Every structure is written in structure tokens, then in C-alpha cells.
Amino acid sequence: MTFSEMLGERNEIRDCYAVVQQWVEETGIEGLHRRLGEAEAIFRRIGITFAVYGEGGDPERLIPFDLLPRIFTALEWSRLEAGIRQRAAALNAFLLDIYHRGEIIRAGIVPADIVYQNKAYKPEMAGFTPPGRVYSHIVGIDIVRTGLSDFMVLEDNCRTPSGVSYMLENREIMTRMFPELFVRERVAPVDNYPSQLLRTLQEVAPPACDGVPTVVVLTPGSFNSAYYEHSYLADLMGVELVEPADLVVDEGLVYMQTTSGPKRVDVIYRRIDDDFLDPLAFRPDSMLGVPGLFNAYRGGGVTLCSAPGAGIADDKAVYVYVPEMIRFYLGETAILQNVPTYQCGKPDDYAYVMERLAELVVKEVHGSGGYGMLIGTQASKAEIETYAARIRANPAEFIAQPTLDLSTSPTLGPSGLVQRHVDFRPYCLVGKDIRLVPGGLTRVALTEGSLVVNSSQGGGVKDTWVLR
Amino acid sequence: MRISIRHETRYDYAEPAGGVVMRLRLKPASSNAQTVERWSVSVNGKPVERWILNGYGDAEAVWRAGSRIEAVTIVAEGDVRTVDAAGILRPTDGAPRPALFLRHTPLAEADEAIGAFAERARSPNGPLASLHLLKDLVHDEIVYRAGVTSMETTAADAFALKAGVCQDQSQIFIAAARSLGIPARYVTGYLQDPERPDDEHQGHAWAEAFVDGLGWIGFDCTLGRCPMDGHVRLACGLDAADAAPIRGVMLLGAETQLSHDVQIEALPLDGTSQAQTQQ
Incomplete structure (x- = not known):
């Protein structure tokens, strides 16, 4: 039985959705559609048209916005928040460990090969301790809900999770267009995210920095699908947006070219993949990148956020072990559960999965964004056969999970409210402290019955309210 | 020395x-x-x-x-x-875990032929004996010959040629050792060897393999022995390109x-x- 976020056990409207329900009744469906048109016009004008990380698709396409907010009660949020912070702390502890002594591997909890043989594990990072012992400064955790109090983590994003500009823009649009809603309901603000992000980045300044740290956002350039977000965040933080060609490494320090000459850079919020950061450290054929940047980082002249090699923590093969990481490093029980996951590399799991392909969701271990995924319940016999052949050829490259009955949230349909499946990505900031703004990005699968919320596959976004 | x-x-x-x-x-x-x-x-x-x-x-x-x-x-x-340390390099703190050096790289990847070659060196007396056998096999069967390979030659290609220079011999050894489940890495350095011709104004390269309880042990397949006091060690990596x-x-x-x-x-x-x- 699908959990509807708006309805209680006896199909009554939950208190937290009362204001929205009232607003819908007052405005009427036609009125809502008119206002949605206005909202889309604003989005187009400011140019927020990009795909969420790694999802591909047309970067010029506007991601559909749904007017009806997704709402968490204060109580729900307090539990989510504790779980998110706990997970962000454990993932960073894991990264610190595996780039040093690897105690969790020695203890036999995480197998050595899924770490050391993993392309996301960067040997260049071994033995180095980044400022503040932080590797992943912005942890995006994808959470799904299957019941009133059942939240599960679908995946972690420890590199450079994107989409936070939607969180900010969605709220901006809602408060601008419907100020009366925010008078009626006490919604926790999210607009301090940029200042919290800046503070987090400044907290991890390198040893060579002895003043107020200079932070920049490093983008691959305007051709990148998330370029809008890069420039938007730089703008809101009041820092420079730079491309690799703007940076130069000299005597172990990094400088950006400015009209008034070179200026020292202390912290780089980089939105470039590891492989393209520095051709002298990573991919030698990369024309992108800043030669010598990694050497300056290891030498304590600059801080890279996230640390190269942080992606090993969000690998799907590693994901399975996160609850055990929480126990191992924090001595706590995971507050947010993982989705039960079968590793096809294990003979028992493999047998289980191959017998139940029609019921399961199968993913590539290193894939992202809903591509290369098999949703057994929606696939044809032929599709399942083709996919099964791929698994047989390379079992360790696949994991499988039960098809989750994601919760639905009321969404504006052509002739009334409809129920559509949603997920949720909060953005947890890790510097000297762990910070979390009360909110995140709610993605909604706009196609009826669809469980895929990715923007490349017909997903949209909603404002997310945390009530106070 | x-x-x-x-x-x-x-x-x-x-x-x-x-x-x-x-x-x-x-x-x-x-x-x-x-x-x-x-x-x-x-x-x-x-x-x-x-x-x-x-x-x-x-x-x-x-x-x-x-x-x-x-x-x-x-x-x-x-x-x-x-000094002659019998090829054994004592572990230093902060060094990455040996298991990292089981990773395959394009230059030092074992193909079927190298895999079969490695099996010939597998000894019932454990990894150290296997490594010594492997070093001897490479030394005997991969002829040292300059000019037949380049910096980009893979272990598999050099193995097919059955010839190459110290880079090729080392990468074949590394690929084979990894296929036996033994961590191995590429080492660059210098060699002072009275038996070597004087006109060879080149750097040198050899391999190191990790054996539990001993640490990293050098294997010089070009000379057919472990490094002694003529070897000066510079740096290491997963393969020649990584250790450049x-x-x-x-x-x-x-x-x-x-x-x-x-x-x-x-x-x-x-x-x-x-x-x-x-x-």
C-alpha cells in the first residue's frame, strides 16, 4: 500500500498538509495552473535550466516545477536530520580511515578489493590528511519514504552533489508568488544555505592560509550542464567563479588571474571530476585541469572540496556497508536504514537475484542517474533477458534492490491533484561542524505510476517545507 | 657501497x-x-x-x-x-595498503598468456618461492633487447615479443605477480653494476612485490636477482607511466x-x- 504524504491512517488530510489543502481549495485547479505558468515564466527568465548531476539530457530544458510543496513535520525532520548528520560523519570517517590505516578493512568489515581495486579510490590521496579531516564537504543523501515513519537511504553523493540551487530557487519562487502561505504556516528558512556553505569552505582553509580564506567555485565551463548552479552559488556566496585556465600553481600556492593581477586562492569548491582536476596527477590527456594543483593540495597550499577520491564513499558497492561504518566509527546504530541490497558478486545473492529479476531493481555498481538500470516490474521479458546476460557476464558489477513503493505527494495534474512518487535529497555541510539547512530537493516522478524521479526521465522538482 | x-x-x-x-x-x-x-x-x-x-x-x-x-x-x-638488504624494503608509515597494488593498469595487465605464464611460477612453498620462480622465468624467457619496445608497450605486447628492456621485464613480472594475487609495483632508480656496459647511460627499473611478514621485496628481472647494494631506489607506482x-x-x-x-x-x-x- 503506497504511503501518501498528505494522508493519515484513515485517509484524513494530515495536519501538516492542512494549509496546502486549504490553499488548493481557495485557488482552484485552474487558478493553480495559471500561477504555475507564471512560475515557469520566472524560471525561464532567470535561466534555471539544468540537469541534476550526471543525469545527462538536454541542459537547456526546463525541469518541471510543481507548485505543491512537499512537507515534513518538525518531528519527522528531527529524526531525518539526526540520521543525515550521522551518515555524513560516518562517510567522512570512512574516507579518513581508508586513506590511512584502513582499520575497517583490517577488521574484516569492508572487503579490501571493493576499496583498493575501485577506480574511485585514488592512491594519490593515501597518507594525506585534508584540513579538518574532511573529505566530503557537501554530502547529498538521497532518501526515499515508504511509510509514515519509514525512511530509507537510496544512495549517497559524496563528490559534488548538485541540485541545491533548485532548493533555493523553488523556495524563492514560492515565497515571492505566495507570501500568504508563509504567513499561515511556519516554514523553516533555507536561504542561509549559501552563507553556511561559505562558512564550511572557509573552515577547511589550508595550513598555508593565514588570513580570511579566499574561496572560489571551480567550474569546467559554460558547456557544463550544471554551469548555472556553479555561477549561482558563487554569486550567492560572493566569491569568484573560475575555470581551470584562470588558475595557476606557483611554488606550492594557487593563484587566480584577476584584472588587478594574481590573487591567492585558499579553498576551491570544485565542480570538476577528479580525473580532470590536474593532468599531472590524474588523467594526463585531460586538457582541462590545473597542472600542479594536486601537488599544491597535498603540500597544504590549497584545499580542494570535495577531496579527490571522496567518491569511493558513495560507490554502490560500498553503500551496503554504511550502517556498519556507523557502528564501527561512531558506535551508534544507523538512524536511517539502507534499502536491502543484493550484491550480485556474492554467489547466494546472485542466485537470488537471477531468479527474481522481474521483481527487483538492478543497478550498475558504478552507474548513476537511472541509466543502465533494470526495473523488473516494468520491463518486458526480452529486456530482462538482455539484462540477465549482462549480469552473467560480470556479476560483481551489479547490485539489486527490491522495488520500493515510494511515497507519493500531491501534485498538480491537468484536471486536479494527482499522487506522484517522490524522493528527497538534503545537502549536509561538513567543515569544523556539521551543518544542515532544514530542507533539500524533492524530486517527483511526473509520469503516473513511475518510480524514476531523475530529471532525465521525466522527473520534476518541488519546494520542500520543514515545519517549525 | x-x-x-x-x-x-x-x-x-x-x-x-x-x-x-x-x-x-x-x-x-x-x-x-x-x-x-x-x-x-x-x-x-x-x-x-x-x-x-x-x-x-x-x-x-x-x-x-x-x-x-x-x-x-x-x-x-x-x-x-x-647496503645489501637482500632486496627487502622495510615498510614506512603512511604507505598505502599493499592490496592497492593488486590493481590492474593498462600497461601492466595480465592477458591470458601472462596468466598462464604466472601459473608456471606458482609454488607450493608460498608466495616468496613463487616470486623467485617468476623472476627467474622472466629473466630467462624475456630477452633483454633494446629498441623493440617503447614507453607505451604493454606487458602483454612485450610478453608476446618475448623481448624488451627493464621496463617491459618489470611490467611482465608485475602483471604476473598480480594475477597470482600478490601485490606488486614498479620501481624506478639507478643501478651501479660492474657487469653492465659503460655506455648504458640510462635509468633503471625493477619490481617490488609484497609478502606478508616480510614487506616489499625487490625483484630485478633484468639481472635475474634481487636488488643488492648496487641499486638506488627513486620512486614507485602501479606501472611505468604511474612511476615516471x-x-x-x-x-x-x-x-x-x-x-x-x-x-x-x-x-x-x-x-x-x-x-x-x-x-
Whole structure:
């Protein structure tokens, strides 16, 4: 039985959705559609048209916005928040460990090969301790809900999770267009995210920095699908947006070219993949990148956020072990559960999965964004056969999970409210402290019955309210 | 043994090159097998002073040309005192976990032929015996021959040729050791060997493999034995490209001519007289 976020056990409207329900009744469906048109016009004008990380698709396409907010009660949020912070702390502890002594591997909890043989594990990072012992400064955790109090983590994003500009823009649009809603309901603000992000980045300044740290956002350039977000965040933080060609490494320090000459850079919020950061450290054929940047980082002249090699923590093969990481490093029980996951590399799991392909969701271990995924319940016999052949050829490259009955949230349909499946990505900031703004990005699968919320596959976004 | 080394690398650009940046791994570290008495690295006459330890525990520096240049001359030189440590390198703290060196790389990947070759070396007496057998097999069956392979030749291609230089022999050994489940890595350095011809003004390379309880053990397949006191260890990596002593990029490209010269000689064991004359 699908959990509807708006309805209680006896199909009554939950208190937290009362204001929205009232607003819908007052405005009427036609009125809502008119206002949605206005909202889309604003989005187009400011140019927020990009795909969420790694999802591909047309970067010029506007991601559909749904007017009806997704709402968490204060109580729900307090539990989510504790779980998110706990997970962000454990993932960073894991990264610190595996780039040093690897105690969790020695203890036999995480197998050595899924770490050391993993392309996301960067040997260049071994033995180095980044400022503040932080590797992943912005942890995006994808959470799904299957019941009133059942939240599960679908995946972690420890590199450079994107989409936070939607969180900010969605709220901006809602408060601008419907100020009366925010008078009626006490919604926790999210607009301090940029200042919290800046503070987090400044907290991890390198040893060579002895003043107020200079932070920049490093983008691959305007051709990148998330370029809008890069420039938007730089703008809101009041820092420079730079491309690799703007940076130069000299005597172990990094400088950006400015009209008034070179200026020292202390912290780089980089939105470039590891492989393209520095051709002298990573991919030698990369024309992108800043030669010598990694050497300056290891030498304590600059801080890279996230640390190269942080992606090993969000690998799907590693994901399975996160609850055990929480126990191992924090001595706590995971507050947010993982989705039960079968590793096809294990003979028992493999047998289980191959017998139940029609019921399961199968993913590539290193894939992202809903591509290369098999949703057994929606696939044809032929599709399942083709996919099964791929698994047989390379079992360790696949994991499988039960098809989750994601919760639905009321969404504006052509002739009334409809129920559509949603997920949720909060953005947890890790510097000297762990910070979390009360909110995140709610993605909604706009196609009826669809469980895929990715923007490349017909997903949209909603404002997310945390009530106070 | 006391060994004096002078290693000069020169890049000549057909036209002035812009944005030249180089990563240098040209500074040997002291260990249980070697003590660095004196060492300096300079680029175009200017000493390189900012060194960091990289992920493999080796010294690494970055040099950047301030403007367009026509030539880059890199000189690494110094004296190293060595002892015969039976090829065993004692582990240093902070070094990455050995299991990392089971990772396959394009240059040192075992194909079916290398896999079968490795199986011939598998010994019932454990990994150390297997490694010695493997070293002998490579030494005997992969003929040392210059000019048949290049820097880009993979272990599999060199194995098919059954010939190559120390880079190829080492990479074949590494690929085979990994296929036996033994961590192995590529080592660059210098060799002072009375049996080696004098006109071979080259750096040297060999392999190290990890054996539980012992640590990293050197295997020189070119010589067919473990390194003794003639080897000076510089740096390591997953394969030759990863361990390269010099890696460079340039923004505004020009045709580049590369030349090397390595001079190695044994010094008298008592170094005090020389040190005094330098005062």
C-alpha cells in the first residue's frame, strides 16, 4: 500500500498538509495552473535550466516545477536530520580511515578489493590528511519514504552533489508568488544555505592560509550542464567563479588571474571530476585541469572540496556497508536504514537475484542517474533477458534492490491533484561542524505510476517545507 | 657501497613552449637499504626546494616555467650509501595498503598468456618461492633487447615479443605477480653494476612485490636477482607511466626532443676525505 504524504491512517488530510489543502481549495485547479505558468515564466527568465548531476539530457530544458510543496513535520525532520548528520560523519570517517590505516578493512568489515581495486579510490590521496579531516564537504543523501515513519537511504553523493540551487530557487519562487502561505504556516528558512556553505569552505582553509580564506567555485565551463548552479552559488556566496585556465600553481600556492593581477586562492569548491582536476596527477590527456594543483593540495597550499577520491564513499558497492561504518566509527546504530541490497558478486545473492529479476531493481555498481538500470516490474521479458546476460557476464558489477513503493505527494495534474512518487535529497555541510539547512530537493516522478524521479526521465522538482 | 649519480634530462622545444609544468619524482629517500648523503635537483640551474611526499611515500615536486622557454634541463645528482638488504624494503608509515597494488593498469595487465605464464611460477612453498620462480622465468624467457619496445608497450605486447628492456621485464613480472594475487609495483632508480656496459647511460627499473611478514621485496628481472647494494631506489607506482620520474604538460605545444644522460659511479667507501676538501 503506497504511503501518501498528505494522508493519515484513515485517509484524513494530515495536519501538516492542512494549509496546502486549504490553499488548493481557495485557488482552484485552474487558478493553480495559471500561477504555475507564471512560475515557469520566472524560471525561464532567470535561466534555471539544468540537469541534476550526471543525469545527462538536454541542459537547456526546463525541469518541471510543481507548485505543491512537499512537507515534513518538525518531528519527522528531527529524526531525518539526526540520521543525515550521522551518515555524513560516518562517510567522512570512512574516507579518513581508508586513506590511512584502513582499520575497517583490517577488521574484516569492508572487503579490501571493493576499496583498493575501485577506480574511485585514488592512491594519490593515501597518507594525506585534508584540513579538518574532511573529505566530503557537501554530502547529498538521497532518501526515499515508504511509510509514515519509514525512511530509507537510496544512495549517497559524496563528490559534488548538485541540485541545491533548485532548493533555493523553488523556495524563492514560492515565497515571492505566495507570501500568504508563509504567513499561515511556519516554514523553516533555507536561504542561509549559501552563507553556511561559505562558512564550511572557509573552515577547511589550508595550513598555508593565514588570513580570511579566499574561496572560489571551480567550474569546467559554460558547456557544463550544471554551469548555472556553479555561477549561482558563487554569486550567492560572493566569491569568484573560475575555470581551470584562470588558475595557476606557483611554488606550492594557487593563484587566480584577476584584472588587478594574481590573487591567492585558499579553498576551491570544485565542480570538476577528479580525473580532470590536474593532468599531472590524474588523467594526463585531460586538457582541462590545473597542472600542479594536486601537488599544491597535498603540500597544504590549497584545499580542494570535495577531496579527490571522496567518491569511493558513495560507490554502490560500498553503500551496503554504511550502517556498519556507523557502528564501527561512531558506535551508534544507523538512524536511517539502507534499502536491502543484493550484491550480485556474492554467489547466494546472485542466485537470488537471477531468479527474481522481474521483481527487483538492478543497478550498475558504478552507474548513476537511472541509466543502465533494470526495473523488473516494468520491463518486458526480452529486456530482462538482455539484462540477465549482462549480469552473467560480470556479476560483481551489479547490485539489486527490491522495488520500493515510494511515497507519493500531491501534485498538480491537468484536471486536479494527482499522487506522484517522490524522493528527497538534503545537502549536509561538513567543515569544523556539521551543518544542515532544514530542507533539500524533492524530486517527483511526473509520469503516473513511475518510480524514476531523475530529471532525465521525466522527473520534476518541488519546494520542500520543514515545519517549525 | 657508495654510489655517485648524475642524471640529466633535457627537453628541447622546436619553438618556445608556453605553460610548461613538470612533476618531478627525482629525489631518493633514505631507507634501511640506502642512505642519501647528498642530493640536489635543479631545473635550468635553479634548485628545486619544495618537495612533498606523495601517496606512495615518494618525494614529489612541481616545477613551472614562468614564461615561454626553448629548453628545460633537469639535473638530479648526489651520493647515496647503500647496503645489501637482500632486496627487502622495510615498510614506512603512511604507505598505502599493499592490496592497492593488486590493481590492474593498462600497461601492466595480465592477458591470458601472462596468466598462464604466472601459473608456471606458482609454488607450493608460498608466495616468496613463487616470486623467485617468476623472476627467474622472466629473466630467462624475456630477452633483454633494446629498441623493440617503447614507453607505451604493454606487458602483454612485450610478453608476446618475448623481448624488451627493464621496463617491459618489470611490467611482465608485475602483471604476473598480480594475477597470482600478490601485490606488486614498479620501481624506478639507478643501478651501479660492474657487469653492465659503460655506455648504458640510462635509468633503471625493477619490481617490488609484497609478502606478508616480510614487506616489499625487490625483484630485478633484468639481472635475474634481487636488488643488492648496487641499486638506488627513486620512486614507485602501479606501472611505468604511474612511476615516471618526470611527467610534464605544456599549453602551447611545440615539437619536443628529449635526451637523457645518467652517469653512475662507485665512490670510495670512506667519504670523509672528500667532504673535507669541499670545505
